[in-house]
Amino acid sequence: MPELPEVETTRRGIEPHILDKTITDVVVRERKLRWPIPAKLAERLKKQKILSVERRGKYLLICVKDGTLIIHLGMSGSLRILPANTPAGAHDHFDLVIGKQCLRLRDPRKFGAVLWQAGPKSGSQSGYVETHKLLANLGPEPLSDSFDTDYLFNLSRKRQVSIKNFIMNSHVVVGVGNIYASESLFRSGIRPTSKAGKVSKARYARLVDSIKQVLAEAIEQGGTTLQDFSNEEGKPGYFAQELKVYGREGQACYICDAPIQKTVIGQRSSYYCPKCQKT
DNA sequence: ATCGCCTCCTGCGCGC
């Protein structure tokens, strides 16, 4: 389910419920996710106070004194705040119990992950957790100043991959998933199949702007559903975003009326307007 | 280094 805006919406939704609270119990119902949930996780976390709730790319980072709980939602994961005695459903794999409440991970496809990185939290950023193998080589945050035209353009030279695959590569920039890749390429008028190394600097400037805009808008709209976050049915506002091309095959382009086309790039569906995105 | 393909798993919608 989640792309970066959904993960950020989740982070903002859970933070006020768990920040500065003490973990009273850890429940693991299904250890076998993308990687096994570490056996000693419960003893690492019990009685620990939650010092911060952060995000790096699509990873959620829950920091305690001696380390960080790393959660990835995969394609179908969601987190909710519930009364601790709420009966668990079929795909409720993991709970962080905090007194009378719990933070519950549901993930039907089990592509998500719950991991642990030992080491003290250092500074206001994620600090030590960045040494984790999965986090060590990630690209910049798309909404940060370090993600700019020069960075993306320079990195793209001589790259043969399609520009869509390029911006979806988390070593290039984190958090641009399949939907927002199509959307940002549409907004910047770039055909998703173009080779990354052949796209001009002027177009990269528009692309960087589009990525920032699309993600920022989605986060803003996700915020509108935050009040429902702790309800049983509450979920981040994924569909609140107005998608201009994604899933619109055959329908008229909002700009020029040409039918939106679908193609497959790297085994993922990609949507574009053949007139607005010529190269 | 870079690239493309494969994989994990379940649910859902569609066509017959």
Added chain:
DNA sequence: TGCGCGCAGGAGGCGA
């Protein structure tokens, strides 16, 4: 209604 099929928002790992 029921069934089989294809597809789904991620992304690390592998072999070439």
